[in-house]
Amino acid sequence: MKILTLLLMTLAACNSAPKKNAAVPYTGDTCIVMDSKLGSMGDPIVKVYDGREVKFCCEPCVEEFEADPEFYFAELDKRGK
Numbered sequence: 580m581k582i583l584t585l586l587l588m589t590l591a592a593c594n595s596a597p598k599k600n601a602a603v604p605y606t607g608d609t610c611i612v613m614d615s616k617l618g619s620m621g622d623p624i625v626k627v628y629d630g631r632e633v634k635f636c637c638e639p640c641v642e643e644f645e646a647d648p649e650f651y652f653a654e655l656d657k658r659g660k
């Protein structure tokens with residue numbers, strides 16, 4: 580019986596956790612780092628940081644972003660919704 584209680588508690592904890600796909604969608608169709616059109620250099624790269632979706636035109640931009648995410652999130656906020 581003890582195991583069942585533990586299992587139910589685990590399930591309840593899972594249900595209350597935020598959904599993984601509830602990320603804030605990325606607005607705009609340009610790369611946050613280079614401001615180039617997404618898709619102009621191949622398939623855009625989509626990543627989620629802190630529940631926010633971010634799209635990049637190429638892999639080096641991802642590295643650029645990850646070197647200073649706060650700066651780029653500020654840029655993202657400046658763009659508006």
Ligand SMILES: [Zn+2]
Nearest residue numbers: 613636637640
């Ligand atoms: Zn790029």
